[in-house]
Amino acid sequence: MAGFNTTAIHAIDPRDNEYRAIVPPVHMASTFGQPTEGGEGPFEYSRGGNPTRSKLEESLAKIEGAKHASAYATGMGASAAAMGILKSGETLLMGMPVYGGNYRFGTIELPKRGVTTRFVADMAELSDEDFDETVKMVFLETPTNPTLRVSDIERIAELAHRNGALLVVDNTFMTPYLQRPLELGADITVQSATKYLGGHGDLLAGVAATNSDELADELFKSQLINGNIMAPTEAYRLLQNVKTLGIRMDRQQQNALKVMDFLKGHDGVAEVIYAGSANEREREIQQRQAQGLGALFSFKLAPGANTKAFLDSLEVFTFAVSLGGIESLICLPATMTQGAYSEEHLKEFGVDTDLIRVAVGIEDVEDLIADLDKALSAAF
Template structure:
């Protein structure tokens, strides 16, 4: 029987009952670039840290366990992970991509991957039948769910069936949900992507990225590419992510609890035009989330009534930080139009629903009453000024 996810955040069964590393409970940081060999043709199992490092390897095994994959690869950032998996494709290949993606992914596809001969079709995978966009040279479907920042919920199992029927890879960016709440590989995906900087690390103190797969052919190719390109996560950063993962479950539960309370409060505020959160029963993706995930996460998108009010809120936050990231213990507020999606053409942003009145909240683990009190004070000030 598979152990519970909180246990797997802390323990690898293969390492239990052993007193290696001098019995260290916290896995050691192997801060070394290279490794001495006992003789010609002999190895300790490690040769050079670009290829592999014990600390990184331990982290990768933990992440693979959490996502239900046969292997995980740790990278220096989430974008480094996405950049490397694009090397699976050849010039002339075509990918179907969810239209409402993190702006950094869109920037990579449009300004680097296209230059390398890869073709993309951006599709609203919630509203459109992706089968209509499959070409003879289509090789993969790339999605996020919930999407960033409009929180559209896509049916992973449904898309996976379509992809498999056409022999396409399905890649799912699972950053918003983390493996604690959602496991796309178990729903039919071939590759899962994470920005480990976010919920896996959880403390806004390091960058990391992950690719997880349950296919041996993909694993072997990715391992060769990682060795060749050299974007593996450093030993110290690997240790920081290991430390963060230990509290993944309790952080996700607390931040989700806070999100639910804050969302209900936001719905009653006159300054808020719309609150988008899959945990709300009225969210169109609510039932799909209940089917494919174990929770709703703590990402919330709001539309403020005017651009002036949105900008004023950003200027007045204090405990809540106006910062471009998510998934940490601190609550952050982001302005997609000039931050996460600044490089996305305005007409594309508007078509996806991102306006100059859109704000994105990553709810942290503070006391929800304190977060609501700050927002209440800010909204009152904004109403007085305007």
Template sequence: MRRLTKLIHGGISGDPNTGAVSVPIYQVSTYKQEAVGVHRGYEYSRTANPTRHALESFIADLEEGERGFAFASGMASISATLMLLNAGDHLIVNDDVYGGTYRIVAKVLGRLGLEASFVDPADPAALAGAIKPNTKALFLETPTNPLLKITDIAEAADFAKEHNLLLIVDNTFSTPYWQTPLTLGADIVVHSATKYLGGHSDVVAGLAVVNDESLGERLHFIQNAVGGVLGPQDSWLLMRGMKTLGLRMEAHERNARAVAETLAAHPSVRRVYYPGLAEHPGHETAKRQMRGFGGMVGFDVGDGQKAAAVLRQLRLFTLAESLGAVESLVSVPALMTHASIPKERRETLGISEGLIRLSVGIEDGEDLKEDLLESLDVL
């Protein structure tokens, strides 16, 4: 099936028992057993739930993987995935990773004996230099949050295989509509499904997909043991949002490209971050491995005071955490999503207080451009 068709008919669609065209919400915690250990595939909803199973089958289809898993948040999916590693193992992470991922790696799992190095994976020398005898995994975002840096996933997969590493790719910004890392050699894909997959600012969820059944058994053991699973109501809501993913992603990208071009031409904007622009350093790589460039745009106006002045003027971009919803959102990563990263490190990476991150929605693109231009007039 082609992508748009798979979004409607992928995974488990409908209910064979009743003919319902939508998977029912199985709001149930436990299931009748015919005898001890004899059941119909479900015994307790932490272990498996029919609605959640339908969602997990759906995301596995979309990512072209072997098995999917649904969690109560994006960070729950990342945490469970990193629990595949052991105390004393070493993990390589891209340097401008999302603040929540940095926090769990550096400030939580680090206390439990997991070592980590944060490097630019687009720099082969830095990547090779980070390898240790106990290195077990490479964790990437591409595009990254918030600088929208691009890593060549196929090259990273070759590197991972050479060093016998798990390759984990956070595909939140691209979604499987634009990019399928498992087909490029990744072992695991994770999502904050709260963002584009849900798409309507009404559900918090996380997903993971593996490319190997044995890896799936290991991750399911962790999912069941730790218990951070997604409930049936949110599983159903997420599936409903995913049905329109293709239509939304096309609209997001169309608007984001127009916004990025408008910002790039504005004299008060120092730099624009968008992989769809030809001058973006990762543009050619993005063209090879992505089918579209997504709806996230970053731009730097110089300092925090100027950023605050722009934010005060915006009418259609809502100042809020999160991204990927139908409405346009705006944030200052240094003070919001990436505040958990030490200031010195943020500044080294280029995550300044003048950096504004846009999640471009599906409103009329001309209205969004006008809103930004009028707000930039204060500078």
């Protein structure tokens, strides 16, 4: 079996296109000629299928180790397609905290469809008692956004399946390079491909992957019926960008570890929060189910710090939402990525107003550390 980087680079065989081009072409056509003798050609109308998008989906399925992958216009498109499988009268268990867009879908959109969302503050405490006959899906992020809490995917998959429910894992932070939820029992993985898969801050995209033919058909319906599709140009760019995922992720993780070590030793930092830092149990789970900590973490400044002065002094880090790109970003989740949360839920699920989230890029790590050091001095 080929390694991850080899698979990512060679997922699409150049012999499959007319000129054996190393890079597949972009098919911009909205419609395709059909056989006059009846039936349909391989592609009919781009909402239902496009050659460029199909090549991307083939590539994404291979790096996921999945039978099927569906590409969407955004990461929320992928999450919406997965949660959209639920029917009126059914219940979703959503592990908290989650990205604000997933929270919105669970609190605003699903109720309109007659679906109930129940929040789970600590997935470690999830048990058979949390399931009744209406619970048909568990949706979780691990590590969580932005508190980096870790859930045991294999345990929760067994629990969900025992109670007749599906498990959907948002794997945006880890990517299939570092964590493979389908191999641990998840039914569907979703990712915002805008983040690490794209990696360059130049596109919006989402992907959902599964090994189930039945679930794959449901995910396809979200493309066909809802028009929830990725455009050929984005598919083309993502098809190229994902080839460097492994090498980018290696550098980003390497940088993140060094930046965290610097912050842990700085008097101006009260706490550094990362995957597995909550307790020994979560540390063991992260080590068992993932190949590293990823390149995203959160931290809190020491008491008395001027957060605005800290942010205003940054020059290499950009104060912005998103993550996973080659450039380093920093944000305040309580008012940005989790801005949709009620004040009550921000407190309940540990998204403190002074929590700072850091997404580390591939810059020279000495420059990242110097930038943070200067900003910390300004904060005090």
